[in-house]
Amino acid sequence: MQDAIVIGGGFYGSMIALYLMKMRGFKAVTLIEREAALLNRASYNNQARVHNGYHYPRSFTTAFRSRVNLPRFIKDYPDAVVTNFTKLYAIARNNSKVTAKQFERFCHEIGAKLEPVPASVEKLFEPRLIEAVYLTEEYAFNSRELAGEARRELDEIGVEILLNTRVKSIHRQGNESLSVTYEQDGKSIERSTRFIFNCTYSGLNQFTGDFPGTQTKLKHELTEMALVEMPDALKGLGVTVMDGPFFSMMPFPARGLHTLSHVRYTPHMQWNDAPDVDPYHRLEHYHRDTRVDRMIRDVARYMAPVANVQYRDSLFEVKTILVKNEGDDGRPILFEQHAQLPNCYSVLGGKIDNIFDVLEKLDAEPIH
Template identity: 70%
Template sequence: MKDAIVIGGGFYGAMTALYLMRVRGFAKVTLIEREQGLLKRASYHNQARVHNGYHYPRSFVTAFRSRVNLPRFLQDYPDVVVKDFTKLYAIARNNSKVTAKQFERFCQGIEASLQAAPEEFSRLFDDRLIEAVYLTEEYAFNSAILAAEVGRELEAAGVELLFESRVTAIHGTADGLSVEVEGKGGAQQERHGRYLFNCTYSGLNQYGGDFPGTATRLRHEITEMALVQMPPELRNLGVTVMDGPFFSMMPFPARGLHTLSHVRYTPHLNWEDVNGKDPYGLLDDYDRASRVDWMVRDVSRYMADVARVEYHDSLFEVKTILMKNEGDDGRPILFEQHPQLPGCYSMLGGKIDNIFDALERLDAEPFH
């Protein structure tokens, strides 16, 4: 009997569990999640952006994969995608790593729609600081609706769900793998499976037992997404200013607000991943003093109307990236099969649409 344990109830873990049951014919899959429900961490605490390639002018591969994966996400989850806003990309005159002409050539290369923004939009920006403004085709997603849809799919597929449960150790056994699980109130249990899929994002390497850790080095950041109510002039817009120490404002449909993020001020704290330094524990202990005033002050230089946003609160989360991509825009998935533990895989992706790249990697695995 083919059976598996999936650790992590974010979008990657949930989609992996569904894939194993629906596509690969597994008889039993157990999904273990430390939170009270699905998609409660990084899958929720983000810009809610469905990427279409524009964001990665310095990584053609990442941009191209977004262009390939977007139609698949729209097809699979049409009810969670929000399109009723205008998305603008703008190029800064100073300190941008791409010029307007370079951005135009890049979009042409990945065959992404790009038009000069009409006056009603371009006049929202200070043209002394902004070289060009473009209309693009990029969308948002409602993470609350997505969580509900994924939950229904998992239930229909027969996936066993263990919430408020944390895997503390992974062991190799004669016929597969076992995990030690700490449940609500400290209750302990052990679960066994032929295969194991570690989809815990920032928690990938926080296990005892035989788990060797990922060969790929990781870096974590505590990040802040400020949630704001936009003034009327900006309420139906999403804006990204490229490409350097600038900012994004995206609709956040799950709350009916916008996220405001800034390359300089969104990251609060960063460190290299090590076993025993639990990223989520560090986040729990962090004081979470908002930097929204700094964000608004800087963004208002480029768009004066932003000075009138109404701040509500902030989403603090741990963001994890591959250290080899710290210096560029690349956001490849991490996909490792651990030789020391046959049947044990670790997976990580930095964008929601990257899940299809991960599933394609699983297509090549010979599960018996």
């Protein structure tokens, strides 16, 4: 009998498996991942931003938690954090949900650094469309490095890792234990365990058997982020224009390129979570026609040099968020212990640094 089976080898599943061995004294932990490698899905296909609060002027709690978590993330994953670029936040003049004044007040409240930019940087922006530009403190992470670190630590501590293995169902076994059934090499295998941690992000509710589903409602977006080579004038910069139908450009250290995302064009489609609509299946069968031309055309209105980016390819991924945060863009964690299946937890972290919020929750759980 396993102490725990962790389903989903993204950043969350990997960190929870490590936590159970390191901090809770578990001896037999298995991590099951449907892909051929760990951290291959949302934990790789994202904008690689280590949030520091700026992005969430409409959700004080998320902004505040980001401020608390960023220093911990830098301390725990120093080799994965990239700081060698200049991060700018700008406020759009029209259709922004915050004004420059409100943004300044908000950054002051959360204690985040906001400085004026030199004229040489300001002139990269179109003044008729941009109200203000600020120098900020925000970093990127190298998702390949993070994956390597996770794999090394898991191997070192002795977590069993099953790759290319998809869990299909979760069952109750009497009062004391649970089991998962997974498919491996075309065979169906059942394994018993005392605890289950469901860390499958977009796949949280895609199990048959006794799994009751999460109470928190989820929504999925099929997203595209373009990977581009920046022209010389923009190399070494990260830029986010707030707060509405605008855009972000961030270094993507795992490929030595930048991601370009646009609030209007990055989501290709969205739908409410349903047990019979498998998000992974949906993405696998999607045609993936890029919208990079539309992104570049719009962004170049705000920053003319963007017209000269070189498109390389795109990261397509399903982004899963909580329905309740559609309006405020907040990214709290989902952490549920299922009443019908004691010792089975579902976890979703809206962003990478939320892992510390999850570990704090776990600290308070009677897990032994």
